[in-house]
Amino acid sequence: MAENLVKIRKGTNPARNATGNNPMAIEGRMALENERMAGMTTDERAWRKQWLKDQELTPREPVFDAEVKMQQNLKNPIRRMYNAPLDWFFKKLVPTMGYSRAAALRWWTPRIALFHFAIYAGYYHIKYNSSVSMTMFNSFVITI
DSSP, rough: OGOOOOOTTOOOGGGGGSSSSSSSSSSGGGGGGHHHHTTTOHHHHHHHHHHHHHSOOTOOOOOOHHHHHHHHHSSOOOHHHHHHHHHHHHHHHHHHOHHHHHHHHHHHHHHHHHHHOOOOOOOOHHHOOOOHHHHHHOOOOOOO
């Protein structure tokens, strides 16, 4: 029984020729130039011509506004509310800083603010609630 099994070598799966993880080969044997140059039948030529035509974008593509609106609608209202100030500020920065720098600033700003808030909250707790932590945790008290 084991003799009948064929071992498939790594890299022989036609679905993984292009990028290594495609679920299926949409180009078929036309993905390789050597296969195309070997000769195509009339049906393969028509299929290749249609495939190349399908890769062209129409004048209305790509549609970014619809994608952005869809992503905004997927966010819940509370998340949209607390993101609104930084989103507004981000939109104002894009013309002056460029998209990538403004996006980096938009990503880092809430994290830095949250880090500072955590530091100040910890400082406040240690400074003003040292006796509470002594009775609750039976540990050393840090006095500042």
